[in-house]
Amino acid sequence: MATALYELLQQPLSGLLRLLPPDTPLLCLQGAALVGLLAAVLLVCRRHGLPLRQRSLALGLAVGSAGYVIGAMVSNYGESEVRPTLVIDFLYLGAYLGGWRGGLLSFALVELARWQYGGIMHLGAALADGSIHVLCGWVLRLLIDPRALLHLQAHTVLWVWAGRLLSTALGAWVGMVLSDTPFETLVLLWQGRAAVLPISLLVIYCTLLLLATDAQIDAQQAREHALLRRDPVSGLANRRALSECVQAHWRLEPSRAACLVVVELGNLSDFLSRHGHERAWQLWKSGGLEQGGALLREVLAALRDYRPTPFQYSDFSLALFLEGVALAELEDRGELEAALRRCEVGLSRAWPGYRAAVRCAVVDLAPAHEAPAPHLPYREITLALNSLPRGVAYFNSLMRQDQALDAFIESQINRWADPRTVPIWLQPKLHLANGQVGGAEALLRLNEPEGRSVSPMRVITVARRCGRLAEVEWATVAATAHLLQGLANRLPGVSMAVNVSAESLRIPGFAQQVQALLAQCRVPSALLRLELVEWSDLVDDPLVQANLAQLTALGVPLSIDDFGTGYSNLLLLTRFSFSEVKIDRSLVISLGELKSLVVVQHIVELAHRCGATVVAEGVETTAMATQVRDLGVDMGQGYLFSRALPPEEFLAYCRRPRLVLPV
Template sequence: MHFRSLESRIVTLFLALIVAVQVIGLLVIQRGIDSNARQSISSELNNGTKVFRRLLDQNAQSLRFGARLLARDTAFLAAIGNNDEGDRATIESALVNSGRRIKATLTMLVSAERHVSVSTNNAQAAALEPLVLSMLDAAEQGDGANGIAIVERRPYQIVVMPIKAPITIGWIVMTFPIDRQLATDMREVTSLHTTILTHDPKNGWLAVGSTFLAPSVGAAVEQLQALPQVPTGPFDLTVEASKYNARLLSIGQDGPQSASVMLARSIDEATEDYQRLERWLIGLTLAGIAVSAVASVLTAKRIAQPLSQLAVTAKRLEEGDYQGQIDVTRQDEIGALAHAFDSMRDGIARREQEISRLAYRDTLTNLPNRAQFLRLLNEALGEARKQDGCVYVLMMDLDRFKHVNDVMGQSFGDALLRQVADRLQKLLASQRHVSPQVARLGGDEFAVLLPGATLEQARSLAADIAQTLETPLSLDDQMVDIGAGIGIAGYPAHGADAEALLSMAEVAMYAAKLRNDGAVVYDSSIDKGSEQSLSLLTELRTALERDEFRLFVQPKIHFDTGKVVGAEALVRWVHPERGNVFPDEFIPFAEQTGFIRKLTRWVLEQSAALCQSLDAAGIQLKVSVNLSTRDLMDQDLPAKFRDMLERRRLSAASFCLEITESAIMDDPVRAEQTLARLHAMGVELSIDDFGTGYSSLAYLKRLPVNELKIDKSFVLNMESDAGDVMIVRSTIQLGHNLGLRVVAEGVESEAVWHQLKSMNCDQGQGYYMSRPIPADQLLLWMQQWRAPEPVSVPVPVVASLTLAK
């Protein structure tokens, strides 16, 4: 059976699934066994701790009972009261006999003066004396007290009982060793291995008594000693080649030394019954795998053989033979598949024709698509090579189509594309000298193939197309003005293959859209410009990543007070190779490519940092930042600006955003929406370069602006040009009548300063006050700035002469 065959794969799959299921089942069962065993052991250990404490309590009760009997013995009390040498022997004999009865290792008498008077073991008595004396008060108040003492690293249970006649005349002290006997008793009661341990900081753990064999006890203590800290919960040990789960129980503390008991339960013994079940399961698993292997082989043969026959039939269908006989008599899924094959033959022929149409036609306009256009272009190029002729390609991209699509919706855009296609087909059908073929390449791009045409004919047709598209389209009671940029490329003048010609026509088309100058014929210099643009865009992105941009500011001065009230933020590019790059060299390109949005974001962030530093110095200035057309079209700009203010903890009043008239007029509706949202946040807005654009006063009246900036072209020549003086004066009056603050740019002399001040201009900026300076030098400049002294300004002589004319 070949491994790559379906039959072998089915068998392999079935066996793999069965083995995987069985193995996973065994692992789950094994894990459950281990979990149950540990839970059972944990329960046993918990019960064992209770039992051991009970044993200790029983021993303590036994000691206290023996001590209480002795403390109430009349002869013993009399002997203590006489306190002579003969009675001392009686006392010592009573202590020895009483201790022997309850198997106490030490019995002693503490006198009313609280010192050991009689003891059956002087060495132990001396070691226990401090602990005993600390227990006397508790014993007197509670009719006895018990505790744990550690002598020579061995634990003892100690009981102190007061002797009252009726006042306290002494105390009886008895000790009971906590050793292997107690561990053996614990083992007999609970079946848990029990080890009595003591611990001191210097010598570590010592096993006093254990139910483990002597060598095993040492191994267990070594493993306990190796633990980083005293365990507070269950832990595992390996003793006598078996794994145990153990728990440490603290039973007493004597100074720095402590006594503990370690209870251990064998994990192997706990899981012994489960392991027999596990072996049975393994046997059943192996038997199940064997049976499943036989069943999977038979099932695979029943499935694979009919499929092999269908594969042969499918091969004939691939070769175009639709007459093959297919067995459709089976009533299962294989029979349904055979019936589907039989039905498929009729559908294949119909779909082949439809697929061919869809592969080479645009479904929206029913024009040839890009693939078909390339086929037609290749055929035309082949004919041109044979006949030494020419082929030209026109490529066009509709203007403002994306805006129409965004505003009016996709269905409106689709209808618009169909109308454009109809116009192009009607125009091309009227051509007599050439046989053009129009196609839709995708989106709003169309192409026209002109086989056997000349460059003059291509230019003429391009002009006709441009004129046709400039006529407004009427759709759903809406008049749409679109237009298009058209690029022209031809064989053999520009390229020799279809893809190259299309690429060149596309380059020329984008050049036409950029120039807004009708049709453009491909030229190699255009491509170089594209490469330079691509290089410049890459350098701009790298400059932003490498922090090559610098923030400069130009102060804005209030004419009346002469104080600095703000600054305009400007960007400078310090290129690592070309040095300082002027804004005129990269700002227009940044606006054209859309990189200006990232640059504006950088300027805003740097300006916010400047505002923070000024606030820290106790200086409140309004920083003006220029917004481009693309910034105004960004509907997310207000949200981004709010996020920056919140992150920097700044007020919106710290900024004044400047926009030009042309930026507003490019898309007044969207610009007005963006400006309204920014104004609602509390940020001031300014019309920059006022007087150089083409905005109407109606838009200016509606816009939520606070400031009007007079373009420097009207301010620079105010000393010598009376016309500029009149324009500036009128602009100031207009701004004030509209309730706006008026700022003059280009103040480069003291005379102009005084003229603007006499006209009641609010603020000014220019080289007279300061050239643009690095942002970090603004504070130093402010300290050095001094406003000019006020003077009377005479009427300019040139102005009077001009008026006389």
């Protein structure tokens, strides 16, 4: 059965092959090799991300190389003077795919093979013949660009093939005119070229199909590239496109001044509460909502001299890339402030019931101070925007110094995981009755690398903004416990107080952490005092209440800081067992006023009834100290007695005789 089927299929196929010219199989193999080579070259070019121009040159080089190799392989084929090669297709497609550069490469390689393996007898005619094929391919490229074949159609294939027919006819005619080739050889040449035309049509179709597929992939990637770089709601280029724009500026024009302006609503929450997220998302839409379009046009019109390029920086903010202007120049002109005021007026009119407050950050992109960073200056933009509720914030040298200081503070916070690196200074608290040191408050005293002191509130602000306030407070507690471990034998009975806020007291198990720390340092719990600041947040939090109760049970003394300045003092004092109450400095300074005097008298009486010691903060003169002592205050703290001191200086201070107030 299998034999019969084989014979049935073999007979018509053998008959068909006998009808074809004997060189047809070899020519078909050449065509298949050429198409396969072009496919491989396109894959390699795409893998290495070569642009279209270099891709075309690679195709021309590949076609010429294939022509050279095949010319060498068929040089000894048979006894006929006409070799069975697709030489016309190599020259024609080399110029059509590779342009004039690729065509010249193909021409040089193919003619080199002709000369090297065919001799110089008809070299002039061969050069003229090859030149016509290259010229026809290049002209056709000008008419039908192969890089733009997104959709392959039959008439395109036929046009390219028609160009191939024309080059075949012209080349054969020129070769016949310029050479003295025998008539029999010319007949064989014409017959060979006519026989190869169907194979050329197939090769051209497969080649164009490869190019169309490659162009479709390019178009799809371009669409994806555009989608990734455009906001779908506003239609503006997004932050990714902005980053690429800034990168290109730094790479191509690093010395040219440029600025980045980021605009947003300072009172966005008011807008959202009145009009919702759906309209806010379309706030900067260039077409659609009239209000958003008007606002965008207003900003662009105010800065049109700087060729502003708009980008969607975030859902509710707009970025403008300005060329040819430095931050200092923009700040001196003051045009941005006027533009924002007009925007606020327009927005307030356009959105009923909403009074707009627009703010913007201006960041210099020119590398005037340092080499450009490999990314957008996100930190600078955020710091500038957060520095004011409305208006223009220029990230100038002063703000740059602030940023450097904040970065330094953050780096120091990272180091404070080791308690020995925490810069703790101690401010004495003295008994007003006899002038003896009864304790100290442990305070962070950080210095810049240049030696200037950093405000403690600046450290707290940076830590809070970074969400690391509890971390800083624990570092201070741990460092103070280690100080007590070293000073306990030299200063027996002197306690040290550390400020803690609700951030720390909301941590589950905070009291157990304090207990473990004291046990590790072998410090009696009575020597480490915790001063509660921002006590208005402590009243109703169950976790805070649980930690305070456990600290009291462990024998850790608690102190209320800044007493007399908030509504929740009395509630705290009655709910928890505080051993110390510190009167706020503002009350101590204003004791000359009757109202402050009465408030302090009541604080002292209430604290003593609850069993707490009273400490007056901010005592700066002997008269203040005498007055608060006469009101019943137990201890004083302030510059009259001493500023905060390093631990060794505090130890020396405790050993010196001190002022005793007059009776």
